[in-house]
Amino acid sequence: MAALLPVAKWPPRKTRVREGLNTPMDVSKTLCRLDAIADGNALAVDVESSTGGFSLILLRQGERVFAYHNECPHAGRRLDWSPGKFLIDAGFVICAAHGASFFVESGRCYAGPCVGSGLVPIKVAVTDGEVRLSSDAV
Numbered sequence: 001m002a003a004l005l006p007v008a009k010w011p012p013r014k015t016r017v018r019e020g021l022n023t024p025m026d027v028s029k030t031l032c033r034l035d036a037i038a039d040g041n042a043l044a045v046d047v048e049s050s051t052g053g054f055s056l057i058l059l060r061q062g063e064r065v066f067a068y069h070n071e072c073p074h075a076g077r078r079l080d081w082s083p084g085k086f087l088i089d090a091g092f093v094i095c096a097a098h099g100a101s102f103f104v105e106s107g108r109c110y111a112g113p114c115v116g117s118g119l120v121p122i123k124v125a126v127t128d129g130e131v132r133l134s135s136d137a138v
């Protein structure tokens with residue numbers, strides 16, 4: 001009788017670690033005007049950094065704006081289905097690639113292939129009608 005051998009899981013599960021925003025950048029830069037984002041909708045903006053820059057998703061709810069890296073924790077794809085076009089429904093943003101759904105206010109994934117993980121938040125502030133990186137974003 002053949003001995004049972006442990007079965008290795010293949011491919012090995014990848015653990016994605018995102019370290020948040022730790023790249024130097026110009027924190028005084030205005031990302032956009034608040035009124036450029038329709039209430040309940042989102043906008044993508046590109047942010048320059050010393051490491052080449054990245055895309056952010058800015059989600060507006062009334063006078064509040066929530067910002068996250070535009071990168072899904074499931075497979076690292078952008079969340080938008082076309083540049084700057086997002087699937088948003090009743091306070092949730094849905095990744096266009098495989099349907100992971102995230103709470104707008106926390107970025108936490110509540111359904112889909114990466115439940116329990118979340119989007120990487122970036123602190124922003126709305127000042128004088130402008131959405132700006134918060135001074136403690138870096």
Ligand code: FES
Nearest residue numbers: 072074095098100
């Ligand atoms: S890359 Fe977003 S759900 Fe797969």
